Amino acid sequence: MDAGLDQRGYVGDRGRFAELRDAVRALIQAASEGGGYAPEARAIVNRASAAAPSWLELTDEPGIEEKTDPAGSAVDAELAAVARDAITLLAGERREALRACQAPACLQLFLKSHPRQEFCGPVCGNRARAARHYARHKGE
Numbered sequence: 001m002d003a004g005l006d007q008r009g010y011v012g013d014r015g016r017f018a019e020l021r022d023a024v025r026a027l028i029q030a031a032s033e034g035g036g037y038a039p040e041a042r043a044i045v046n047r048a049s050a051a052a053p054s055w056l057e058l059t060d061e062p063g064i065e066e067k068t069d070p071a072g073s074a075v076d077a078e079l080a081a082v083a084r085d086a087i088t089l090l091a092g093e094r095r096e097a098l099r100a101c102q103a104p105a106c107l108q109l110f111l112k113s114h115p116r117q118e119f120c121g122p123v124c125g126n127r128a129r130a131a132r133h134y135a136r137h138k139g140e
């Protein structure tokens, strides 16, 4: 195996983004099922967040200003921004609204916007209803 490749075959920065994407997906999936977080996925997200070349400063308005180290890595900054958004979502009030789409073959995760929402969007809802209709009437 090439030294520059990770276990999925991604190289370098692309591998870091893929690893973070997979970890965030695993955490959102766990939240949507009401389960606990896998320690490995949590560690990947926390590590990406900790590498942020940025910080918050309290201003005298009073307000908050985000500062970024101009010498910091742009890749680290982007990974940290994704990780921070994921952490905020996974620890926030909307955690209870995280769902996995129930349509056949759809892998989308979404935030439920009304109590009975089962699908990520109308296309998946229509596809699932058509599949149920087909299954009911198959063999008639």
Ligand SMILES: [Zn+2]
Binding pocket: 101, 102, 103, 106, 107, 108, 119, 120, 121, 124
């Ligand atoms: Zn869907």
